[in-house]
Amino acid sequence: VVVFSSNPIPGNEKYVVRTVDGLMREGSAVIQNGKTHLTGVGPLHLSGHGYYDDHVKLISALNPKYYLPIHGEFHMLVHNAELAEKECAIPRDNIFVCDSGDVIEITPNGAKKNGRIPVGGIMYDDSGAIVSEVVLKDRIHMATEGMFVVVLTVQRGSGRLMTSPDIISRGFIYLRDSEELMGTIRQYLKQKVARSFGGKKIDLDVIKKELKDEITHILYDQTRRTPIVIPVINEIGGGGQNRDNANRPQQGAMANKPPRQVGGVVPKSPRKFPPRQVPDTEASDPSLRSHTETRAY
Template sequence: VFNQANGRIIIASFASLVSRMQQVANAAQRHNRKVAFVGASMVDAMRISRKLGYLDIPDELIVSIEQARSMPDPDVVIMCTGTQGEPSSIMGRLSTGTNRLFDIKPGDTVVLSSHPIPGNEESVYRTINRLFQRGANVIYDNIAPVHVSGHASQEEMKLLLHLTKPRYFVPIHGEIRHLKQHAHLAETVGILPENIATLENGQVLEFVDGEMRMGERVPTSYVFVDGSGVGDVSAEVMREREALSRDGIVLVNLRLARDNNRLLSDPEILSKGFGIAQDSDEIFTAARRKVTETVSRANGSLQKDVEQAVGDYLYGETRRRPMVFVTVSRF
């Protein structure tokens, strides 16, 4: 990467990955470039690592981002966060042109030095596409061996277990499949199977008189945060919101005679989020006729019948199922 890049090199990495910082610093020194660390977490990790002796970077190799902006592009390397396409990260903001400290420009080489965590693929590739659109040359794991793992290998995990010699072992990082493999690894270094606990969310683990045992299971579920409320949004409300976001809403207003439920005027139909670019007038005109027919033969369940009739008709015409609400005013 350093041999081929003619402009600035911008490298995204996890802020906690100290070894990658050292690799970048070493490469920058060999190619006569200065390194600027950007982002609070990246800068803090760099400073603490240097103070504790985990990073060996000469003072003259490090510049501020303000200094880097005024230097010739071939003399600069910038390290920042955002390998997973997080919108609030430096790389995420660079891809949308909303970063305050500096911006992407044609000729930049951007390196994403880790492959997407499962579930992040869409945001990562969206960020890559935007960076290309802004003129950068993006290098990522699919096209070059730039990935570096921040996780321990199996042999390193074994070494840690040999050094600490725990009596009990509880793997805690990853999904169930990862926890099971980690537990099996602990068995291979001599930890008794009965002293290994693979837990799921809500499972209580107790230690009584120095002995480990499984406790009761605590009910757990997702807790929705909505504005200032925490946990007060039910799953039913979330399903309704999903339906609204997917197909919109249709409101039907009926003006009826108080004594005999006769329509006093044509049904009024309004929609939000249920856009029909073509033939919308014809569809709603036909829907009004369906409403009129349904009202004329309704028997005790007027609103429910109208909701069903309008919903079925709109689905038949558009293959969409908006939420249908019926209001009735009697005069």
């Protein structure tokens, strides 16, 4: 015989039922409060908590200066606080109804609420710093949908694409099995560069956002998946006149300054190498094509 003398906690009913079923499968007789009464003793369980009058008697006997109800749902705390104010004459300002995370500061001058602290499930990294909710969401997103990186190398000033776009996929698709999709992405990137660059003032942050949104739409249309898209734009060469940044010093003014002498010796100017030029069209030789990552994890 197994006797349950307590009532199931709200929310745990299915686990209690599962336990009772398991006991009965093993041949046990199960007696539960509210369903079976032992002859001559009445209900097996009344309550594990004090009743209204019990609370009044206890608070009156203790006669506290400050009162802080704890345990139970928030509406229960509110009712308990009202009981202390109405029945025990505790001033309302001396009663604290707190939620999880509220801080009560107690000093020789009294007690008061003083801010909040983080509560609940909090993730920390190896250094002990709190990992923000945004970072956790990104990690979950990458774990389920993967990551897709596009790298563009353009010539500053002219906006010409210096190399074929590089594409890196992690946990999303295997690039060698998705050549048609990669061709669509590369064609879009070349057209985007031609429209967005080319001697006019540009804002790289705006272009990156447009790339992210538009590539995300293309990938979803083709795969019904939404990986984290990270666009990277490298600008090389040129004088930087097309960048929307008035605070940047002019390259020519810096170049006209004579080299600074160190210990009576004038340092040599660093050797300059021209950037590697790659035709806009794909080379016929596979070894000359864009360096696209093909590994998948």
